[in-house]
Amino acid sequence: MKILVTDDDPIIRKLLFEVLTSDGHQVTVAENGLEALKEAQKQSYQLVFMDVHMPIMNGLEALINIREKFPGMAVAMMDSYPDQLVSQAKREGALTCIHKPFDLKEIRKLIQKVENLVLEEK
Amino acid sequence: MTIRFSQLQLGMKTKFVLTISFLILVTSVILSVFLIERQSLLIQKELEKRGESMVRNLAHNSEYGVLVENKHLLVNLMSGLYQEEEVVHITILNKRGELLTDWGRTEEYQRIYRRRLGVSGQKVKDEIPSKQYFVADDKEFYNFSCPIKTRRVERSKEEVGLLLENKKGSVTREEKIGIANIGMSLQNMRKEIADMTRIAVLLTVLVVAVGVLLTIFLVNIFIKPVKRLVYATERVANGNLYQMVKVTTKDEIGILARSFNKMITSLQESREKIEEYNRTLESKVRERTAELEKTTRLLQVEYGRLEAIINSPNLGIVIEDKDCNIRFMNKFLIQIFGNQIGEKCYEKFKDREEKCPVCSIDQILVKGKKTFTYLDQDSQGHYYEISASLFQDEKGERFVLETLRDITAQKKLELQVEEYTHSLEKTNQELENALKSLKETQVQLIQVEKMAAVGQLAAGVAHELNNPLGGILGYSQFALEKIDQKPIRQFTEEDTENFLQYLKDIERQTKRCRSIIQSLLKFSRASRKEGFEPTDVNSILKETFTFIRHQVEKSKVTLVEKLAESLPLINGHSGQLQQVFTNLILNAVQAMPEGGTLTVASRIREDLKAVETSFTDTGVGIREENLGKIFEPFFTSKKVGEGTGLGLSVSYGLIKNHGGEIKVRSKKNQGTTFTVILPVSREEVTPESKDENKMAISR
Numbered sequence: 001m002k003i004l005v006t007d008d009d010p011i012i013r014k015l016l017f018e019v020l021t022s023d024g025h026q027v028t029v030a031e032n033g034l035e036a037l038k039e040a041q042k043q044s045y046q047l048v049f050m051d052v053h054m055p056i057m058n059g060l061e062a063l064i065n066i067r068e069k070f071p072g073m074a075v076a077m078m079d080s081y082p083d084q085l086v087s088q089a090k091r092e093g094a095l096t097c098i099h100k101p102f103d104l105k106e107i108r109k110l111i112q113k114v115e116n117l118v119l120e121e122k
Numbered sequence: 123m124t125i126r127f128s129q130l131q132l133g134m135k136t137k138f139v140l141t142i143s144f145l146i147l148v149t150s151v152i153l154s155v156f157l158i159e160r161q162s163l164l165i166q167k168e169l170e171k172r173g174e175s176m177v178r179n180l181a182h183n184s185e186y187g188v189l190v191e192n193k194h195l196l197v198n199l200m201s202g203l204y205q206e207e208e209v210v211h212i213t214i215l216n217k218r219g220e221l222l223t224d225w226g227r228t229e230e231y232q233r234i235y236r237r238r239l240g241v242s243g244q245k246v247k248d249e250i251p252s253k254q255y256f257v258a259d260d261k262e263f264y265n266f267s268c269p270i271k272t273r274r275v276e277r278s279k280e281e282v283g284l285l286l287e288n289k290k291g292s293v294t295r296e297e298k299i300g301i302a303n304i305g306m307s308l309q310n311m312r313k314e315i316a317d318m319t320r321i322a323v324l325l326t327v328l329v330v331a332v333g334v335l336l337t338i339f340l341v342n343i344f345i346k347p348v349k350r351l352v353y354a355t356e357r358v359a360n361g362n363l364y365q366m367v368k369v370t371t372k373d374e375i376g377i378l379a380r381s382f383n384k385m386i387t388s389l390q391e392s393r394e395k396i397e398e399y400n401r402t403l404e405s406k407v408r409e410r411t412a413e414l415e416k417t418t419r420l421l422q423v424e425y426g427r428l429e430a431i432i433n434s435p436n437l438g439i440v441i442e443d444k445d446c447n448i449r450f451m452n453k454f455l456i457q458i459f460g461n462q463i464g465e466k467c468y469e470k471f472k473d474r475e476e477k478c479p480v481c482s483i484d485q486i487l488v489k490g491k492k493t494f495t496y497l498d499q500d501s502q503g504h505y506y507e508i509s510a511s512l513f514q515d516e517k518g519e520r521f522v523l524e525t526l527r528d529i530t531a532q533k534k535l536e537l538q539v540e541e542y543t544h545s546l547e548k549t550n551q552e553l554e555n556a557l558k559s560l561k562e563t564q565v566q567l568i569q570v571e572k573m574a575a576v577g578q579l580a581a582g583v584a585h586e587l588n589n590p591l592g593g594i595l596g597y598s599q600f601a602l603e604k605i606d607q608k609p610i611r612q613f614t615e616e617d618t619e620n621f622l623q624y625l626k627d628i629e630r631q632t633k634r635c636r637s638i639i640q641s642l643l644k645f646s647r648a649s650r651k652e653g654f655e656p657t658d659v660n661s662i663l664k665e666t667f668t669f670i671r672h673q674v675e676k677s678k679v680t681l682v683e684k685l686a687e688s689l690p691l692i693n694g695h696s697g698q699l700q701q702v703f704t705n706l707i708l709n710a711v712q713a714m715p716e717g718g719t720l721t722v723a724s725r726i727r728e729d730l731k732a733v734e735t736s737f738t739d740t741g742v743g744i745r746e747e748n749l750g751k752i753f754e755p756f757f758t759s760k761k762v763g764e765g766t767g768l769g770l771s772v773s774y775g776l777i778k779n780h781g782g783e784i785k786v787r788s789k790k791n792q793g794t795t796f797t798v799i800l801p802v803s804r805e806e807v808t809p810e811s812k813d814e815n816k817m818a819i820s821r
Binding site for chain 2: 009011012014015016018019022053054055056057058080081083099100101102103104105
């Protein structure tokens with residue numbers, strides 16, 4: 001599965017890259033929303049992890065852009081505290097929102113869910 | 123006009139000349155005719171006289187010749203008469219009428235005379251008159267005859283030498299002894315008369331001609347000054363008043379000319395006077411016109427004022443005569459009662475059939491009061507305060523002028539005032555209560571504002587903490603999973619290396635958490651501090667940035683720090699200052715929804731002996747009309763629920779509390795700068811800060 005991890009905090013990027021790669025996924029990382037958009041344009045992803053609060057382009061804007069240009073990509077938001085951006089992201093078509101600090105099980109469950117969805121579509 | 127004048131002049135001259143000429147002609151003709159007649163008569167008379175005289179002489183002289191009948195003697199006598207040219211025929215007859223001698227100048231004359239005298243043979247037939255005029259052969263003739271007499275004295279007694287002529291007895295008797303005839307021709311006389319007449323006619327013609335010429339000449343001389351006068355008169359009539367007449371004669375014309383000149387002079391003077399009057403009149407007229415215009419303007423103003431007064435929207439004006447008839451109502455009253463001019467006031471205003479018991483007309487016109495003021499109610503229930511006064515029109519007729527002020531509302535107000543007073547007291551109580559609860563609310567709101575700041579801090583703290591916690595949780599779970607999958611004993615070197623890496627990450631992230639918690643604690647400790655103490659503004663700013671940086675960066679705002687290398691300490695409350703700085707930074711971030719740059723700078727203000735901190739954003743700016751209000755409590759330009767409107771007012775209070783100032787400078791769409799000035803602490807004791815001061819001064 002192709003997964004794009006977007007977070008401004010290097011520890012989260014590193015953690016998710018290592019965990020998901022070891023789970024056998026193809027993982028790319030981006031530091032902010034703008035980078036994520038560029039990556040999404042380069043290749044298609046089944047799932048995008050998107051931090052909400054990021055400099056340059058925040059997760060909400062990136063989400064709106066991705067939903068518009070690549071409606072096939074599932075976007076899961078990640079937040080470190082709930083605020084307006086988070087609730088708006090849900091309305092803008094985010095698959096779900098994972099609250100930090102998250103459980104790895106939660107991540108895997110989400111990936112499973114997306115895989116099922118992809119299979120159903122097929 | 124001028125043409126008629128010259129016609130008259132010409133006519134006058136012609137008439138004058140004609141009249142004088144006619145008179146001269148008539149006089150001359152009459153005179154000459156008379157003279158000619160007279161002269162002719164004289165000549166004729168003289169001829170007759172001469173003829174008579176000649177024949178008498180002849181008769182006398184021929185006495186003797188006839189007596190002796192001596193023909194020769196008689197012819198001798200007669201020959202003396204031949205010299206007379208006019209004498210053409212002479213005869214002498216004897217007593218018996220016989221022709222003694224006869225002589226004719228020519229045969230023709232002899233024949234004419236013989237026939238005339240009736241001579242047949244030697245005898246004269248007829249008696250011959252003494253003077254006879256006759257015409258023969260177209261010629262005129264006179265015949266004069268005279269008897270020839272002789273005197274015979276018959277003496278009865280003859281005495282010698284004694285002659286008594288008158289004595290009786292001696293009678294002298296005359297006896298006719300013959301007749302002498304002299305015939306004269308008138309031809310010479312006629313010739314003379316004709317000559318004379320010719321001369322007279324010639325003379326008359328000459329006199330008439332000379333007279334007429336003289337008249338014309340004289341008339342011209344006389345008329346010349348008149349002409350000048352007429353010319354001058356025309357010029358004057360045409361308006362040239364500087365036309366003098368040059369007449370030097372001393373006659374009536376001269377007098378007239380002088381009078382005319384005098385008249386012109388006085389006319390000139392009159393005209394100058396008139397022009398002078400005109401000029402003064404014009405200026406006077408102008409003055410008067412200006413005065414009139416001024417007066418008119420004043421009157422218009424006055425009229426407008428009066429009209430405004432009469433039509434003032436809340437004042438009734440009515441004029442009534444002594445019989446209570448309404449003579450005038452202003453618009454205000456007409457709007458209420460309709461136009462009732464000519465009607466009785468009590469009928470229309472009060473709905474009564476007779477005079478009111480209290481009547482201003484009685485008071486003013488009968489009792490003679492100057493003014494009379496009273497309250498009254500009309501038929502429609504309105505209350506009026508009525509002021510009546512005497513009003514006289516231009517004819518002196520007396521009226522009553524009433525001004526009515528509708529005080530219904532006032533009356534009603536008076537009634538309502540009590541009610542209102544009650545409710546006001548009630549409201550006052552309520553307001554006091556409200557004020558009390560408002561004060562409570564204010565305290566609460568200040569608390570809320572503080573909580574909002576805390577909330578924003580909490581978000582920052584959560585973000586700062588949850589990321590490393592996420593790392594810690596993730597790596598510990600990942601590590602546990604690895605152990606689950608493969609016992610540690612079976613770990614390859616790579617596995618161990620990875621595992622160590624996970625643990626190191628966990629440690630690093632945990633330390634990160636600890637550091638955050640520590641600064642949070644420091645921050646909260648600072649906010650709990652009650653007292654003022656020497657404080658470094660830069661360190662407070664740096665602590666504030668720690669918690670605020672995330673908030674700032676996530677809003678795409680670049681935070682630029684331009685802090686002075688070292689600052690003198692100020693006497694401050696670090697908690698309060700943190701609150702102020704947090705508030706100013708978050709405000710700046712909110713002013714830049716599209717992102718931007720926030721520059722925070724600190725510097726020494728030597729002139730003020732203070733530390734200045736400025737927060738400059740590149741945001742939307744504050745509207746000019748709002749600049750004065752932003753420090754007021756509850757003022758906010760944010761949406762409901764986004765801000766309490768207390769942040770800046772609280773900050774303002776806190777900085778005042780520090781003896782400092784907070785200022786704002788803003789330009790629409792360019793950004794805002796908040797400047798906080800805090801006075802340097804007087805208790806500068808630490809040597810470090812002293813050094814800093816020296817440095818600052820040396821700059």
